Amino acid sequence: MQIEPLKNWGVAEDKPWVISGPCSAETEEQLTETALALVEKGVKTIRAGVWKPRTRPGTFEGIGKDALGWINNIRTQVPEDVKFAVEVATAQHVEQALEAKIDVLWVGARSSVNPFTMQDIADALRGVDVPVLVKNPINPDLALWIGAMERIAGAGITKIGAIHRGFSSHKKTRFRNIPSWHLALELKREYPELPMICDPSHIAGDSALIAELSQKAMDLDFDGLMIESHRDPANAWSDAKQQVTPDVLSEIVEGLSIPTASSGNVEFNSQLTELREQIDQLDRELFDTLAERMKVVDKIGNYKRDNNVTVFQMRRWDEILKTRSDWAKELGLNQDMMFEVFTHIHEAAVRRQMDILEKKEAGV
Numbered sequence: 001m002q003i004e005p006l007k008n009w010g011v012a013e014d015k016p017w018v019i020s021g022p023c024s025a026e027t028e029e030q031l032t033e034t035a036l037a038l039v040e041k042g043v044k045t046i047r048a049g050v051w052k053p054r055t056r057p058g059t060f061e062g063i064g065k066d067a068l069g070w071i072n073n074i075r076t077q078v079p080e081d082v083k084f085a086v087e088v089a090t091a092q093h094v095e096q097a098l099e100a101k102i103d104v105l106w107v108g109a110r111s112s113v114n115p116f117t118m119q120d121i122a123d124a125l126r127g128v129d130v131p132v133l134v135k136n137p138i139n140p141d142l143a144l145w146i147g148a149m150e151r152i153a154g155a156g157i158t159k160i161g162a163i164h165r166g167f168s169s170h171k172k173t174r175f176r177n178i179p180s181w182h183l184a185l186e187l188k189r190e191y192p193e194l195p196m197i198c199d200p201s202h203i204a205g206d207s208a209l210i211a212e213l214s215q216k217a218m219d220l221d222f223d224g225l226m227i228e229s230h231r232d233p234a235n236a237w238s239d240a241k242q243q244v245t246p247d248v249l250s251e252i253v254e255g256l257s258i259p260t261a262s263s264g265n266v267e268f269n270s271q272l273t274e275l276r277e278q279i280d281q282l283d284r285e286l287f288d289t290l291a292e293r294m295k296v297v298d299k300i301g302n303y304k305r306d307n308n309v310t311v312f313q314m315r316r317w318d319e320i321l322k323t324r325s326d327w328a329k330e331l332g333l334n335q336d337m338m339f340e341v342f343t344h345i346h347e348a349a350v351r352r353q354m355d356i357l358e359k360k361e362a363g364v
């Protein structure tokens with residue numbers, strides 16, 4: 001993918017690039033009042049949901065094309081450098097948004113999940129130069145997210161960015177969509193130039209968590225934030241719980257501490273090098289220990305094979321999870337994290353023992 005660095009997009013002079021505005025454009029008055037209040041607070045990119053993909057039919061599905069006209073009326077009341085962003089989900093949306101000279105388009109999570117939809121959107125974008133932001137698909141599938149962006153890039157768009165809005169999960173957590181930050185970080189590792197925007201509103205589902213998530217995004221070196229705001233969140237026609245007023249939005253942005261990816265401080269850098277050497281040493285020991293553990297797993301595998309005993313041992317596995325969880329607690333480690341680590345280790349152990357068994361079955 002050929003990706004133009006964010007500094008060349010002409011949208012964000014400072015970090016973070018703040019994109020804010022209502023979940024849905026509801027009335028011209030609501031959109032105008034919200035947008036003008038945001039511009040007054042220094043927001044340079046206003047978002048507005050014009051077409052709304054909703055889970056159930058019969059709920060408000062967006063104003064549609066008329067709202068694009070409202071945006072153009074607002075343009076006459078704000079400085080020229082204020083940009084407008086809308087979500088597009090079909091080729092027709094793209095055509096209408098481009099006709100209305102919308103500055104930034106984004107593709108939502110319910111569209112990026114579908115390669116056919118993405119291809120239709122990409123085909124409609126061929127030959128134009130407009131920034132396109134792609135939200136992660138609803139399920140935690142990094143390849144699908146990358147594939148969605150590749151289709152946009154394939155149409156010749158170079159101003160491509162990713163929006164991390166969290167992932168649907170059956171697990172009940174304090175978030176509406178679980179962040180799984182590691183997927184966004186992995187994307188950044190693969191495409192270092194790719195601008196990364198965090199959407200704390202959809203991760204949170206609750207306006208009270210937005211400040212905390214925005215700070216986390218800054219600490220993880222995200223380039224921007226897309227935050228839903230509304231002049232009167234409690235009476236919003238969609239996503240009422242997660243929208244904030246322009247005043248609160250401004251407080252959140254003002255309250256952020258923006259760390260840089262590196263420091264010019266010599267003392268800091270030498271300390272960092274020393275501590276990283278310690279980490280290298282500890283990781284090496286961790287690997288040595290894991291390799292030792294796998295040798296024991298192999299021995300057990302051989303015994304199981306010779307004695308016709310199943311590889312997977314439920315009771316032992318249960319006991320391991322309980323004791324390791326207690327150890328994690330005792331050592332101040334995150335129990336969920338240790339659960340995940342051990343699940344992977346166990347999976348690898350079972351696979352090794354299965355290989356041993358299969359060799360027997362194949363008569364090796």
Ligand SMILES: C=C(O[C@@H]1C=C(C(=O)O)C=C[C@H]1O)C(=O)O
Binds near residue numbers: 297320349
């Ligand atoms: C190593 C064994 O085999 C499997 C792997 C385990 C492990 O990695 O600790 C535990 C139980 C088994 O499902 C064993 O039975 O002890």
